[in-house]
Amino acid sequence: TYNPIKQEVITQKKHSVRDNDIEKIRFVFIDIDPKRKEGSATDSEKKKAENVMEQVEHYLKEKRIESFVKVDSGNGYHIFLPINEQPNNHETILTIQNFLQLLHRRFGVEDEVDIDTSVYNPSRLCK
Numbered sequence: 163t164y165n166p167i168k169q170e171v172i173t174q175k176k177h178s179v180r181d182n183d184i185e186k187i188r189f190v191f192i193d194i195d196p197k198r199k200e201g202s203a204t205d206s207e208k209k210k211a212e213n214v215m216e217q218v219e220h221y222l223k224e225k226r227i228e229s230f231v232k233v234d235s236g237n238g239y240h241i242f243l244p245i246n247e248q249p250n251n252h253e254t255i256l257t258i259q260n261f262l263q264l265l266h267r268r269f270g271v272e273d274e275v276d277i278d279t280s281v282y283n284p285s286r287l288c289k
């Protein structure tokens with residue numbers, strides 16, 4: 163996970179990391195992928211995802227959000243958006259969920275590119 167884990171969980175190592183094991187929220191994870199039936203994305207599908215990623219990047223910069231990390235995920239793109247450290251609570255999670263839904267509605271391309279709205283949970287793993 164890209165958010166810090168509570169120290170007591172790290173020392174116990176009794177289970178995989180759960181949402182309530184996360185100490186603070188430091189990043190918002192944005193996952194942009196072409197919609198495809200199966201297998202790897204074609205060059206054309208990946209280019210469509212790249213175009214959406216660039217639109218999201220432009221939107222963030224318009225909002226004066228300049229510091230983020232873009233990553234090629236293989237089939238699409240990830241954006242890691244550092245935020246001022248927030249508590250791991252319902253309000254923070256709901257805010258992130260609403261933000262992802264806004265991006266999905268504004269920039270997702272029906273039947274072509276998806277901005278995943280399910281990646282709001284604090285213990286989210288990504289690869």
